Amino acid sequence: MLHIKCPYCGIRSQNEFAYGGDADVKRPELNKEISDLEWDSFVYLRKSRRGKHLELWHHISGCRQWFKVQRDTATHEIFKTLKPSEDI
Amino acid sequence: MQKYSVFSLIKNALKGHKDWEVAWKDPAPKAEYDVVIVGGGGHGLATAYYLAKEHNIRNVVIIEKGWIGGGNVGRNTTIVRSNYMYDNNARFSEFGMSLWRNLSQELNFNVMFSPRGIINLAHSDAQMNVFSRRGNSMRLNGIDAVLLGREEIKKMIPMADFSDNVRFPIFGALMQPSAGTARHDGVAWGYARQADSMGVDIIQHCEVTGFEVVNGKIKGVKTSRGDIKTNKVGLCVAGSTSILAEKLNMTLPIETHLLQACVSEPVKPILDHVVTFGAGHFYCSQSDKGEMVMGGDLDGYNSYTQRGNLPTLQHVLTEGVAMFPFLSKLKMLRTWGGIMDMSMDGSPIIDKTHIEGLYLNCGWCYGGFKATPASGWTFAHTIAQDRVHELNSGYSLNRFHTGHLLDEKGLGTKTWIS
Numbered sequence: 001m002l003h004i005k006c007p008y009c010g011i012r013s014q015n016e017f018a019y020g021g022d023a024d025v026k027r028p029e030l031n032k033e034i035s036d037l038e039w040d041s042f043v044y045l046r047k048s049r050r051g052k053h054l055e056l057w058h059h060i061s062g063c064r065q066w067f068k069v070q071r072d073t074a075t076h077e078i079f080k081t082l083k084p085s086e087d088i
Numbered sequence: 089m090q091k092y093s094v095f096s097l098i099k100n101a102l103k104g105h106k107d108w109e110v111a112w113k114d115p116a117p118k119a120e121y122d123v124v125i126v127g128g129g130g131h132g133l134a135t136a137y138y139l140a141k142e143h144n145i146r147n148v149v150i151i152e153k154g155w156i157g158g159g160n161v162g163r164n165t166t167i168v169r170s171n172y173m174y175d176n177n178a179r180f181s182e183f184g185m186s187l188w189r190n191l192s193q194e195l196n197f198n199v200m201f202s203p204r205g206i207i208n209l210a211h212s213d214a215q216m217n218v219f220s221r222r223g224n225s226m227r228l229n230g231i232d233a234v235l236l237g238r239e240e241i242k243k244m245i246p247m248a249d250f251s252d253n254v255r256f257p258i259f260g261a262l263m264q265p266s267a268g269t270a271r272h273d274g275v276a277w278g279y280a281r282q283a284d285s286m287g288v289d290i291i292q293h294c295e296v297t298g299f300e301v302v303n304g305k306i307k308g309v310k311t312s313r314g315d316i317k318t319n320k321v322g323l324c325v326a327g328s329t330s331i332l333a334e335k336l337n338m339t340l341p342i343e344t345h346l347l348q349a350c351v352s353e354p355v356k357p358i359l360d361h362v363v364t365f366g367a368g369h370f371y372c373s374q375s376d377k378g379e380m381v382m383g384g385d386l387d388g389y390n391s392y393t394q395r396g397n398l399p400t401l402q403h404v405l406t407e408g409v410a411m412f413p414f415l416s417k418l419k420m421l422r423t424w425g426g427i428m429d430m431s432m433d434g435s436p437i438i439d440k441t442h443i444e445g446l447y448l449n450c451g452w453c454y455g456g457f458k459a460t461p462a463s464g465w466t467f468a469h470t471i472a473q474d475r476v477h478e479l480n481s482g483y484s485l486n487r488f489h490t491g492h493l494l495d496e497k498g499l500g501t502k503t504w505i506s
Contacts, residue, residue, distance in 0.1 A: 001397060001398055001399060002397065014397070014399055015399050019388050019389040019504065021343075021502065021504075022343075022390075036489065037489070040488060040489050041339070043432075043488075043501060044341040044432045044488040044501060045339040045340065045341055045488075046330075046339070046340070046341070046342065046343045046432075047330065047334070047339060048330035048340075048342060048343045048344050048390060049330070049334075049390075050330075050331050050344075050392045053390055055389065055390065071389075073344070073390045073391055073392050073393075074392045074393060075393070076391070076393065076397075
């Protein structure tokens with residue numbers, strides 16, 4: 001069982017949360033000319049790192065806020081949780 | 089190579105089993121090979137076997153970080169099936185079924201292929217409509233599919249919950265009678281033994297640490313036991329694909345996720361088929377030892393741990409008990425996890441890459457084991473001929489760019505969502 005620290009509510013058990021995927025993926029800017037390749041990268045390509053991984057989680061059965069988690073995909077150690085606007 | 093038969097068994101039994109030959113050798117890696125296969129799992133071993141058998145390419149090495157059969161080929165729930173709706177998936181997996189049916193004879197190794205039928209339960213009228221559509225698509229591709237009503241299923245699996253007050257009543261099912269199970273370790277060992285006998289080197293406990301790429305062409309691999317020169321490299325490393333891709337400066341439409349499975353204590357024969365729950369992700373069959381073999385959802389977040397977390401297992405087994413209430417009386421014997429290469433449309437990739445001589449076999453999601461023979465066969469063709477076969481032409485890497493996705497389950501890119 002993971003224990004995840006929601007930046008708004010504190011430490012809660014994993015079953016209160018839903019996973020939202022890789023947080024390093026950046027959506028191309030709105031109204032900007034972009035190539036198909038840039039769009040493909042955003043939609044489909046993932047680094048899927050072994051080790052430190054920045055990812056989105058949703059406190060879906062709690063405050064319903066999205067936030068970022070830095071977690072080790074090989075050990076499940078959680079290093080840091082951040083609000084969406086914050087950077088590592 | 090020593091032939092396995094009832095006579096060789098009796099002969100060796102009388103001699104106290106002292107004269108069996110080793111099933112495969114333990115050679116030191118040579119300096120150069122025609123083809124290097126990275127990954128000694130089912131797919132890698134099958135690829136090497138078909139390279140030797142179908143294309144007469146025998147100067148081949150399989151490099152395995154752990155031991156052969158220690159990854160997903162030893163961690164799955166042994167289900168073999170071809171109940172797919174899309175033409176590409178249906179043709180590919182039905183070709184696989186034709187290989188499965190003769191595999192024990194072909195490999196001279198009992199892979200215990202047991203076509204006991206797979207039953208996908210439906211719990212609503214809408215689901216019955218979807219299953220009837222899928223069944224019709226399967227039949228158009230020459231795959232056996234039968235739509236079953238509630239009363240027919242009751243005769244086949246009377247231990248399922250047919251009571252009146254259940255949350256997900258059983259409306260009917262889609263069955264593929266020719267689907268079934270096979271002995272997963274036997275598949276790995278059978279391929280390994282035959283590949284070895286045809287000259288393939290199987291190098292275990294040897295990790296690929298890097299690649300030599302010159303002017304866009306692959307020239308060799310670096311390993312923990314020295315450098316190996318080659319012009320062709322095939323990657324069959326399932327959940328470790330993204331790790332090797334990073335060494336090649338490639339980013340792939342793949343995420344690595346953890347999938348758990350478990351078996352109960354052994355009980356007397358009760359379940360004759362493979363059965364899947366239709367209102368969630370749970371499936372069950374009974375092994376020859378009597379254990380109930382069960383699996384379900386991914387843990388749901390990127391993971392390389394090869395071991396699972398309890399909440400998912402609880403969730404999966406809750407579904408299991410909803411389907412088969414008797415499961416609640418059983419003790420769990422073992423649980424384990426494997427790391428899946430989840431592709432962004434739920435279908436695999438068997439293709440060439442932008443690097444000349446580098447071939448990719450990955451993205452097997454939940455369905456790698458049953459694909460082992462067809463994957464090895466088509467990947468061997470792709471490597472030997474330097475072009476994809478018609479059977480794996482849909483499994484291209486650039487389909488994510490061209491839009492020709494094979495999204496069989498309609499999940500989009502979030503294949504980890506249950």
